[in-house]
Each structure stands twice: as C-alpha cells, then as structure tokens.
Amino acid sequence: MEEQRALAGFAALSQETRLRIVRLLVKAGPEGMAAGAIGEALGGASTSRLSFHLTHLEHAGLIRSRREGRFIIYSAVFATLAGLIAFLMRDCCDGHPDICAPVAAALDCACEPTLTREARSWTS
Amino acid sequence: MEEQRALAGFAALSQETRLRIVRLLVKAGPEGMAAGAIGEALGGASTSRLSFHLTHLEHAGLIRSRREGRFIIYSAVFATLAGLIAFLMRDCCDGHPDICAPVAAALDCACEPTLTREARSWTS
DNA sequence: TCAACATCTCAAGATATGTTGATATATAGT
DNA sequence: ACTATATATCAACATATCTTGAGATGTTGA
Numbered sequence: 200m201e202e203q204r205a206l207a208g209f210a211a212l213s214q215e216t217r218l219r220i221v222r223l224l225v226k227a228g229p230e231g232m233a234a235g236a237i238g239e240a241l242g243g244a245s246t247s248r249l250s251f252h253l254t255h256l257e258h259a260g261l262i263r264s265r266r267e268g269r270f271i272i273y274s275a276v277f278a279t280l281a282g283l284i285a286f287l288m289r290d291c292c293d294g295h296p297d298i299c300a301p302v303a304a305a306l307d308c309a310c311e312p313t314l315t316r317e318a319r320s321w322t323s
Numbered sequence: 324m325e326e327q328r329a330l331a332g333f334a335a336l337s338q339e340t341r342l343r344i345v346r347l348l349v350k351a352g353p354e355g356m357a358a359g360a361i362g363e364a365l366g367g368a369s370t371s372r373l374s375f376h377l378t379h380l381e382h383a384g385l386i387r388s389r390r391e392g393r394f395i396i397y398s399a400v401f402a403t404l405a406g407l408i409a410f411l412m413r414d415c416c417d418g419h420p421d422i423c424a425p426v427a428a429a430l431d432c433a434c435e436p437t438l439t440r441e442a443r444s445w446t447s
Numbered sequence: 448t449c450a451a452c453a454t455c456t457c458a459a460g461a462t463a464t465g466t467t468g469a470t471a472t473a474t475a476g477t
Numbered sequence: 478a479c480t481a482t483a484t485a486t487c488a489a490c491a492t493a494t495c496t497t498g499a500g501a502t503g504t505t506g507a
Contacts, residue, residue, distance in 0.1 A: 202339070202342070202343075205342065206337060206338070206339060206342060209333050209334075209336040209337035209342065210333075210334075210337035210494095212333040212337075212411070213330060213333035213334035213336075213337045214330070214494090214495080215326070215330060216495095218326065218329065218330060218333065219326075221411070222410075222411070222413070222414075225411070225412065225414065225415040226414045226415065228415075233453085233454095234453075234454060234455095235452095235453065235454080245496080245497070245498085246453080246454065246455080247454095247455075247456080247457090247496085247497075247498080247499095248495080248496065248497080249454090250454065250455050250456080251455095251456095251495075251496085252495095253454095253455095254455085254456095266503095266504095268453095268504070268505075269452065269453050269454080269503075269504040269505060270453070270454085270504095271453080271454065271455090277415075280411065280412070284408055286346075287336070287345070287346065287349070287404060288349065288404070289346070290346075290349065290350045291349040291350065291352075291401075334464095338464090338465080340465095357483085357484095358483075358484060358485095359482095359483065359484080369466080369467075369468085370483080370484060370485080371466085371467075371468080371469090371484095371485080371486080371487090372465080372466065372467080373484090374484065374485050374486080375465075375466085375485095375486095376465090377484095377485095378485080378486095390473095390474090392474070392475075392483095393473070393474040393475060393482065393483050393484080394474095394483065394484085395483080395484065395485090448507100449506100449507085450505100450506095450507085451504100451505085451506090451507105452503105452504080452505080452506105453502100453503085453504080453505100454501105454502080454503085454504100455500105455501075455502070455503095456499105456500085456501070456502090457498105457499090457500085457501095458497100458498100458499095459496100459497090459498095460495105460496085460497085461494100461495085461496080461497100462493100462494080462495075462496095463492100463493080463494070463495090464491100464492080464493070464494085465490105465491085465492075465493090466489100466490085466491075466492095467488100467489090467490085467491100468487105468488100468489100469486105469487085469488095470485100470486080470487080471484100471485075471486070471487090472483100472484085472485070472486090473482100473483085473484080473485095474481105474482080474483080474484105475480100475481085475482080475483100476479100476480090476481085476482100477478100477479080477480085477481105
C-alpha cells in the first residue's frame with residue numbers, strides 16, 4: 200500500500216504549478232501561506248486552478264490546510280517529503296554503502312552548502 | 324531550465340512500472356540489469372511496454388543504458404536522484420534549520436536504519 | 448441582513464499519457 | 478546466409494489529467 204502513496208506523491212510533484220507550490224511552502228516553513236498569497240506568489244493562476252492543485256497536493260499528503268478566519272492556510276508536510284525520499288532510496292546500499300554518498304551530500308545542501316558538483320548543477 | 328528537469332524526473336517516477344524499475348535499479352547498483360531481467364523481475368510486462376517506460380526514464384535522466392552483446396543494460400543515475408531531492412528541499416531551511424531534521428533522518432535510512440517513526444511508516 | 452471577500456466545486460472541452468499488437472532492428476551462434 | 482534471441486518503434490485506441498468559466502459556500506464587518 201505504501202507504493203500507492205509514493206506514486207501519488209510523485210504524481211503531485213510532476214506538475215509545474217504544484218511543484219512551485221510545494222517549493223514555496225517548503226520555503227515558507229510550518230507557518231504556511233494563505234491560498235491567496237500562494238496564488239499571488241505564483242503570478243496569476245485562476246482561483247479554481249489554484250484550488251484544484253492545492254486539493255491535489257493535500258490528497259497526496261504533501262501539504263495540509265487549516266482555516267484562519269476567512270483564509271485557508273496551507274503548509275508543507277515535511278514527513279511526507281521525507282517519506283518519498285526514503286521510499287526511493289530504500290535498499291540503495293545493499294552491499295554498496297558508498298553509492299549513497301552523493302545523495303547524502305545533495306540532501307545536506309538543504310541545510311548546508313555541501314553539494315557535489317554534479318548535484319549542484321541541479322539546484323537552479 | 325532546471326525546473327523542467329525536475330518536473331520530468333517526478334513525472335517519470337509517478338508511474339507504477341517506472342517507479343518499480345527505478346527502485347529495482349537503485350537496488351541493483353552501478354552494474355545495472357538487462358532489460359529482459361528487469362521485465363522478468365517486474366513480472367510479465369510486454370517488451371514494448373517495458374521499452375516505452377525504460378526510454379521514458381532514460382529521457383528523464385533517471386537511468387542510463389549501455390549495450391553488452393545483444394543485451395542492453397540499464398542502471399540508475401544516482402546524481403539525478405540526488406538532484407531531484409536537492410531541488411525539492413532547496414531553501415527549506417530559510418531561518419529554520421531544525422525543520423530539515425526529519426528529512427535528513429529519512430535519507431540516512433537509505434544507508435542506516437535511523438528513520439523517525441513518521442518517515443518509517445512510509446518505507447514498505 | 449447585506450455586501451465584500453476568500454475559497455471551493457462542478458461540468459465541458461483540450462491535451463497528455465499509457466497500453467496493445469504488429470513490425471523492425473541488431474547481435475550471436477550455426 | 479539463416480535462425481533465434483533481445484530489444485526498439487509505430488499507430489491506434491483507451492484513459493487520465495489540466496484548464497476554463499460559471500456558480501456555490503463560508504466568513505467578516507457595517
């Protein structure tokens with residue numbers, strides 16, 4: 200059953216608007232952002248389109264929402280992101296712990312700039 | 324332009340057959356596996372279907388191929404996986420380095436069983 | 448209660464993606 | 478050359494996904 204959750208997660212991330220939303224919310228941290236603010240940051244997406252993608256992401260467990268007055272605040276679910284990564288890399292070290300090194304280095308970059316050159320070429 | 328590569332990567336991972344192929348090849352390591360062996364491990368996928376997905380994954384840069392006699396050997400491209408992760412988590416620590424902890428823990432699990440409970444529930 | 452605001456839902460059409468079956472290409476052994 | 482094996486390609490169909498526009502729901506303040 201876990202495979203289905205992973206598939207839903209990757210599918211959710213495979214769409215431009217949704218990927219941008221997730222990255223925005225990852226950056227925003229636990230406080231999150233109101234739907235309207237997200238739409239504004241993304242630059243002109245109709246409210247129905249935005250809502251469609253937010254719902255999609257929430258169903259995939261990548262973001263969660265809470266109501267605050269008349270706003271709805273969305274925030275990233277870090278555990279799900281972590282789970283996706285873990286699912287993908289599980290068993291990658293069967294007998295080859297050294298292979299994981301570049302991946303570990305890439306993740307570190309989220310907190311510290313210790314990327315390998317190869318991986319660095321990836322991050323905008 | 325990097326966003327496009329990330330989108331292609333996540334899209335490639337968002338399909339059951341392809342996700343299984345990648346996980347299989349991640350496990351197989353740098354030696355890789357022949358297309359036929361992959362198909363067998365996946366259990367009955369027609370050659371055209373398998374080829375379609377292998378090509379898709381290769382275009383996304385998640386796997387690479389080399390010819391060996393009459394076999395074509397596919398293997399995972401770890402740098403691309405690392406790049407996807409890095410792209411996703413970039414800037415997640417803007418002022419909150421603590422938030423990244425669970426993600427880092429999840430990645431460690433690829434090499435060592437140090438998952439948080441939340442993230443562990445994800446890995447089959 | 449009314450008006451303005453924030454967001455969601457729904458149906459229809461456009462586009463993208465995956466599957467199947469038939470056929471093509473390439474390599475190895477005889 | 479011929480045959481068997483391994484894999485790729487193509488076209489047609491089925492299905493899933495995204496966008497748009499209209500309208501519904503829920504919240505706040507006058």
